[in-house]
Amino acid sequence: MTGRHRGATPSSQAASQDLYAFDAAWVLERSAPLAGADEAGRGALAGPLVAAAVILGETEISGLNDSKTLGKRVRERVFADLLAGARAVSVVSYPAWWIDRHGLGRANREALCRALELLRPPAGCGLADGTLSLAGGIECLPKADARSAAVAAASVVAKVLRDGAMGALCGRYAGYGFGRNAGYGTAEHRLALSEIGPCRVHRLSYAGVGA
Numbered sequence: 001m002t003g004r005h006r007g008a009t010p011s012s013q014a015a016s017q018d019l020y021a022f023d024a025a026w027v028l029e030r031s032a033p034l035a036g037a038d039e040a041g042r043g044a045l046a047g048p049l050v051a052a053a054v055i056l057g058e059t060e061i062s063g064l065n066d067s068k069t070l071g072k073r074v075r076e077r078v079f080a081d082l083l084a085g086a087r088a089v090s091v092v093s094y095p096a097w098w099i100d101r102h103g104l105g106r107a108n109r110e111a112l113c114r115a116l117e118l119l120r121p122p123a124g125c126g127l128a129d130g131t132l133s134l135a136g137g138i139e140c141l142p143k144a145d146a147r148s149a150a151v152a153a154a155s156v157v158a159k160v161l162r163d164g165a166m167g168a169l170c171g172r173y174a175g176y177g178f179g180r181n182a183g184y185g186t187a188e189h190r191l192a193l194s195e196i197g198p199c200r201v202h203r204l205s206y207a208g209v210g211a
């Protein structure tokens with residue numbers, strides 16, 4: 001594979017190469033290509049749950065890693081490289097009201113499964129981050145977003161798109177700081193909830209959110 005070295009440090013380049021090596025080993029006893037999936041927003045008090053699935057292309061994305069380990073600028077650069085070089089990408093989103101009605105666990109499972117199913121074919125096997133039991137022969141692995149290049153790629157796609165959505169909601173629902181906290185329970189966000197109450201994109205079934 002030919003790497004993209006723009007903005008990558010030697011350590012980040014080595015880390016991404018380890019992730020690609022994991023994927024190469026993973027498909028030896030399965031069917032290639034690997035589709036990796038991850039979600040963003042599971043623990044947020046507001047906004048959607050977003051799941052993404054990615055089949056990587058032939059070009060190695062330098063600096064690729066679990067989205068939680070990447071700064072915003074690096075994450076967005078990796079996201080752009082992924083869109084340019086991935087073989088396939090899918091995204092599934094569940095809004096707050098759906099999570100309230102059906103539960104976070106179901107939303108999480110269905111979002112990951114649907115994202116991966118959208119890539120079949122061409123995906124030969126699917127791997128998701130976490131410990132869930134998923135249908136369709138999809139395997140789950142704890143901390144897969146820090147072990148697998150495809151799952152790390154999915155984590156970046158889900159994070160960047162969800163952060164963008166929360167930034168847009170910040171303009172519509174002022175006062176909560178969605179552009180800064182992405183709907184998570186920061187002190188600023190919890191103070192706003194106590195002073196002005198929830199808005200329509202809050203998860204009212206969550207403790208401390210609903211009336």
